[in-house]
Amino acid sequence: MRQNGPMPDEATLTLDARAVWHPYTQMLTAAPPLAIARGSGAWLIAEDGRRYLDAISSWWVTLHGHAEPRIAAAIGRQAAELEQVIFAGCAHRPAALLAERLRSRLPRGLERIFFSDNGSTAVEVAIKLALQYWHNLGQPQRQKIVTLEHAYHGDTFAAMSASAESHFTAPFAAWRLPVERAHAAYCYRCPAGLKREHCALECLSRLETLLAATGEDVAAVLVEPLLQGAGGMIVHPVEFLQGVKRLCDRQGVLLIADEVLTGFGRTGAMFACELAGVAPDLLCLSKGLTGGFLPMAVTAASAKIYDAFLSRDRRKTFFHGHSYTANPLGCAAALASLDIFDSEPVFERIARIAAVHAERLPALAAHPRAGDARQIGTMAALELAEGEGDYLAGIGPRLQAFYLERGILLRPLGGVIYVLPPYCITPEELHRVWDAIAESLERVA
Ligand code: PMP
Numbered sequence: 001m002r003q004n005g006p007m008p009d010e011a012t013l014t015l016d017a018r019a020v021w022h023p024y025t026q027m028l029t030a031a032p033p034l035a036i037a038r039g040s041g042a043w044l045i046a047e048d049g050r051r052y053l054d055a056i057s058s059w060w061v062t063l064h065g066h067a068e069p070r071i072a073a074a075i076g077r078q079a080a081e082l083e084q085v086i087f088a089g090c091a092h093r094p095a096a097l098l099a100e101r102l103r104s105r106l107p108r109g110l111e112r113i114f115f116s117d118n119g120s121t122a123v124e125v126a127i128k129l130a131l132q133y134w135h136n137l138g139q140p141q142r143q144k145i146v147t148l149e150h151a152y153h154g155d156t157f158a159a160m161s162a163s164a165e166s167h168f169t170a171p172f173a174a175w176r177l178p179v180e181r182a183h184a185a186y187c188y189r190c191p192a193g194l195k196r197e198h199c200a201l202e203c204l205s206r207l208e209t210l211l212a213a214t215g216e217d218v219a220a221v222l223v224e225p226l227l228q229g230a231g232g233m234i235v236h237p238v239e240f241l242q243g244v245k246r247l248c249d250r251q252g253v254l255l256i257a258d259e260v261l262t263g264f265g266r267t268g269a270m271f272a273c274e275l276a277g278v279a280p281d282l283l284c285l286s287k288g289l290t291g292g293f294l295p296m297a298v299t300a301a302s303a304k305i306y307d308a309f310l311s312r313d314r315r316k317t318f319f320h321g322h323s324y325t326a327n328p329l330g331c332a333a334a335l336a337s338l339d340i341f342d343s344e345p346v347f348e349r350i351a352r353i354a355a356v357h358a359e360r361l362p363a364l365a366a367h368p369r370a371g372d373a374r375q376i377g378t379m380a381a382l383e384l385a386e387g388e389g390d391y392l393a394g395i396g397p398r399l400q401a402f403y404l405e406r407g408i409l410l411r412p413l414g415g416v417i418y419v420l421p422p423y424c425i426t427p428e429e430l431h432r433v434w435d436a437i438a439e440s441l442e443r444v445a
Helices: 069-081 093-105 119-136 157-162 170-175 202-217 238-251 272-276 303-307 328-343 346-365 395-405 427-443
Strands: 036-040 043-046 051-054 110-116 144-148 180-182 218-223 254-258 282-285 297-302 370-376 379-384 416-419
Touching: 051 427, 069 328, 093 110, 093 297, 093 328, 110 119, 110 303, 119 144, 119 157, 119 218, 119 254, 119 282, 119 297, 119 303, 144 202, 157 170, 180 202, 202 218, 202 238, 218 238, 238 254, 238 272, 297 303, 346 370, 346 379, 346 427, 395 427, 416 427
Parallel strands: 144 180, 144 218, 218 254, 254 282
Antiparallel strands: 036 043, 043 051, 110 297, 282 297, 370 379, 379 416
């Protein structure tokens, strides 16, 4: 067999290894990746000894801290017991326990837990369950999925199609699945040209019209509840989500809540839907599910959905399963993370983060370069007027480099600077992050 050349000496290997293809990275122009050796609490420690405060929870996954000892130990114990088993036809205690514990905390009616591997697959599963639900009920004409402008639901094909058109999706335009698009409640760039103080959520009218005209062909409406993440950290009024739910109910359409980002306390409640008192038919979780330790996801379904798959007709089966479905190590990590929620003052930590955000944000919002400032729970964002809503705005990488020089890991989404720290961050550490952001407004052109 022809080979690619000799293996480099392990002792001298640099971590920007030639054989690695990093995601979301322009290889030719990007700075070399940070070579991270260890993590501890809110800190990442590089191979050269430098320390970085992880103010974005490593792509929004780390909840209680890096290398959190209780979760690490739980994974170790589980690995020595049962590392993996096929989940079609086999069951195991960590999955059964996790499903029960999630069910007891999820919004009303979400009673069945379907496991998968990551946020994108949680969304794929939700879309497929919604479509097959109607198929099994003898209404196969319900094929349409409605999603929102500025949405981001993942990088696989259905999740990408449900996401807003962007630089990310342009090369795949011909392969995007058809979805219907409704307005998001992006108050800073209001789709109806209104101000929140004087509006009656006119942004809901597009969804209302759409469902009134074609509601009987719609399978589900898919939303990121209260906080649209990768689309620009856009915070919606709770009344918007309540309005979406009302419109879905009126037309008998399913509601899918993508809580991949918002789940597990990010918005100040365990799940964002709780803040609006909304119970969706399907709810997607990943990211913080395992405390940020292992890739795992869940799509929770209402009894109504599950019952549509209960049949002696094998064609009504949900034929979807990944090799690592309900991996016991992931389940053990998730259970240990829930134990931390139950035994430590996690929601006090969350409230402390929210309080520091609320203290620092107003002064920055008044800065001449600021366009908008928004916050929900542990997420706070400052949208620069100059970014013009473009992810590829050049200001993003310049800001990121500035923060790294100060030992802070932040990744602005174009001109949207946001902070989303692990819950263990101290107020002093969080103030450091805000100090760097304040300084960047003066110093980064
Ligand atoms: N949904 C939302 C709301 C997300 O924020 C993300 C990830 N940023 C995803 C889905 C996709 O998750 P993953 O990257 O784990 O596939």
